[in-house]
Amino acid sequence: MSYDEYGAERDPYTAAPVQNRDIETLLRDLIDLVSTAKPMPLSGSVLISREEVLDLLDEVIASVPEELRQARWLLREKEEFLAGQRREADALMEQVKQHAERMVSRTELVRMAQETADRIVEDARESSRRLRNEADDYCDQKLAGMEIVLNRVLKTVEAGRDKLKPALDPAMAPDIELGDEQEGADFFDQDER
Numbered sequence: 001m002s003y004d005e006y007g008a009e010r011d012p013y014t015a016a017p018v019q020n021r022d023i024e025t026l027l028r029d030l031i032d033l034v035s036t037a038k039p040m041p042l043s044g045s046v047l048i049s050r051e052e053v054l055d056l057l058d059e060v061i062a063s064v065p066e067e068l069r070q071a072r073w074l075l076r077e078k079e080e081f082l083a084g085q086r087r088e089a090d091a092l093m094e095q096v097k098q099h100a101e102r103m104v105s106r107t108e109l110v111r112m113a114q115e116t117a118d119r120i121v122e123d124a125r126e127s128s129r130r131l132r133n134e135a136d137d138y139c140d141q142k143l144a145g146m147e148i149v150l151n152r153v154l155k156t157v158e159a160g161r162d163k164l165k166p167a168l169d170p171a172m173a174p175d176i177e178l179g180d181e182q183e184g185a186d187f188f189d190q191d192e193r
Contacts, residue, residue, distance in 0.1 A: 026060045 033053065037046035 023060055023063055023065075026056060026063055030056045030060070 030053065033056065034046070034048060037048045039046050
């Protein structure tokens with residue numbers, strides 16, 4: 001192995017820096033290069049070899065461990081995965097909200113249907129009570145009318161019988177032989193046979 005003027009290890013065949021130096025060592029070498037640079041006359045600026053700085057920076061880039069590159073790639077993948085998961089979670093939340101709204105709507109519909117059904121049943125009961133009362137009133141009126149008619153008929157029958165009594169008085173009536181079945185019968189029964 002050979003070394004350059006900064007103590008960096010170089011491959012003897014290609015003169016390329018050996019990749020076993022870590023980034024921290026390379027960055028310290030870069031800091032040393034800048035801090036030991038020759039000052040410019042009458043200025044606070046320093047003179048640095050562009051080629052040396054670029055070589056050191058190339059070495060820094062080349063010595064970035066593969067794990068770090070993979071870690072950066074994994075971080076990008078993780079961010080993309082998390083973004084996808086956030087999108088899926090947002091979509092799922094939207095579905096859940098819509099489902100909840102449908103459930104609330106269904107619950108509201110069920111409640112409204114139950115209220116409507118209760119109202120219809122109560123209206124039917126009220127209508128039934130009213131119709132029953134009206135039917136009872138109608139029957140009562142008809143029966144009262146029939147009672148009045150029957151009372152008149154009864155009074156007419158009684159009056160007719162009262163008129164017929166003197167004529168049917170046994171003392172005044174002629175001797176009519178009555179059959180066995182009519183003996184003791186005070187009046188004629190048309191239904192009897």
